[in-house]
Amino acid sequence: MAWSAVVSEAREEAVRPSRIRPLLASFAPWIVPLVLLLLWEAAARFGLVTARLMPAPSTVALAGWKALLDGTLVHHTLISTQRALVGLVIGGGLGFLLGLLNGLWKPAETLLDSTLQMLRNIPHLALIPLVILWFGIDETAKIFLVAIGVFFPLYINTFHGVRTVDPQVIEMARVYGLDRAALIRRIILPGALPSILVGLRYSLGLMWLTLIVAETISANAGIGYMTMNAREFFMTDVVLLGIILYALLGKLADLATRLLERRLLRWHPAYQANHGDRN
C-alpha cells in the first residue's frame, strides 16, 4: 500500500513539471511585448513622450472600448475584412487556378508563364494611380488592388508545388493504373498542398498590406478610413487603435493558416501533433 502510494506520488511529480512547462513555453513569447507595453505606459504617464503624439496604451484601450460600444469598431472592421476576403478569393483563386494549369500542362506554361513573371516584377502598389484612373475611388479599386497583391504568391507557390511533386511517386501511380483525374486529385494536389499553403500565408500578409494602403488613399469606411479620419482631428489614440487592429487581423489570418496546415498536413512529419511530446 505504502509502496504504491509512493509510486503514485512519484508519478505525479514526474507529470507536474511537464504540464507546467508547455504553459510557460506558450507564455514566453508574450513576455517581451508585455514589458514593452509597460515601458510605453510609464513613458507616457511620466511625460517622457508627448501624449498627443504617442498616447499611453491605456488611452488607446479606452478609445478601442468606446469605438466598440458605439459600433464603429465592428462596422469598420467588417467592411475592411469583407474587402480583404473578396480580393483574396478573386486574386488568390485565379492565382491557384493558373498555377495549377501551368503546372499540369506544359503548353499553358510556355504561353503564359513568362508574361506572368514579367508582371510579377511590377510592384502592385505602383498601379495605384492607374487603378484610380480606371475605377475611380470606389470599392472595385480596392478589391482590384488586393486581388493583384494576393495573386502572385499563390500562383508561384501552386505552380512550384505541382512541379515538385516527387516524380517517382507519380510514376508509381501511373504504373498502378491511376487515370489523369485520380492522379491530380489524389497525388498531385495533396503533394502540392504544403507549397500552396506557404503561398496562402504570403498572400494573407500582402492582402492586409495592400488593403491598408488602398484604404488610406480613399475610402468612406474601413479601418484605413477610420485612422485617416482620426488623423485629421488629431485623435492619435484612434490612429494607434487602427494600427493595432491591423496587427491583430494579420495575426488572426496567420493563425488560421497554421491551423489549416496542421489539419491538412497531418501526414507530414513536421506537422504531426505531439511530435515533440512523445518523450
Add this chain to the structure above:
Amino acid sequence: MAQVALSSLAADPASAGLSLSLAGVKKSFGAVPVLQGFHLEVPASQFVAVVGRSGGGKSTLMRLIAGLEQPSGGRLTIGGQPVNGLHPDLRLLFQEARLVPWQTVLDNVGIARGPDWRARAEATLADVGLAGRGQEWPSVLSGGQKQRVALARALVGRPGVLLLDEPFGALDALTRLEMHRLLEGLWRERRFTTILITHDVAEAVALADRVIVLKNGETALDITIDIERPRRELADPRAVDLQRQILEAV
C-alpha cells in the same frame, strides 16, 4: 492471424501466374544500344532472377517489361497476349518503397482501388505481417515496413506477374532475410510469375528457380537452381557452387 492470412491467400484462378515472353526485343537510347535482340521465355509461375553489373541492361529490361519504356523493336507477350504499354496483371516493386506520404498505409495498399478494395487491402496487409497498421502514416514506418507495404500494394490486385527491381538493396541484412522469407512464402502460395532484378548473387540463388546473367545486353548465363524449398540461407554447398558459377559469368 494465421487463419486470416490463409483465407486471404486461398487459391483462386485469378492469382495463377502468367507466362512471359520476350522475342528479339531491342532498345537503344539515342545511338547507344542497350538491348540488341533479347530473347527470354518465362513459363507461368516461374521465379527468375536477373543478375548483372550496373549498366548491363537490367533496369532497361525491367522498365521494358513493365511498360514504362517502349522497345525499339521485337515483341513482348504476357500470358500469350502481345503487350504494348502498362499491363493490369503486372505489378512492380520499386527499389524505393514509393509510398504516397499523404495517404494512410491502407490507402497506399489500395491505391488501384477496385471493388471491395478496403477489405482486400486489410487482408493483404495481414499477409505481409502488418495487420492492423492500416491507419498509420507511412512516415512512422521503418524501411523494412515501408517495403512490406509496397509489397502488399503490389500483391493486393493478385497480379499474374510480379517484377522486383532490387527491392531489398537498401535494407539491412536481417530485414533483407525477413523479406526474402516473406516473398518466398507468398510466392509459393500464390504462384505469381516473378522476375527479380538484383546485383546480389546470393539473393538470386536463395530465391529463384532460375538465374539469368545479363551482360552487355545479352544473356551470358541461364542456369536452373535446383535446391528444394523452403531454402535455408546458410552456406549450402550447392548454393555456394552456383554462386561461384554465376559470379564467373557476371
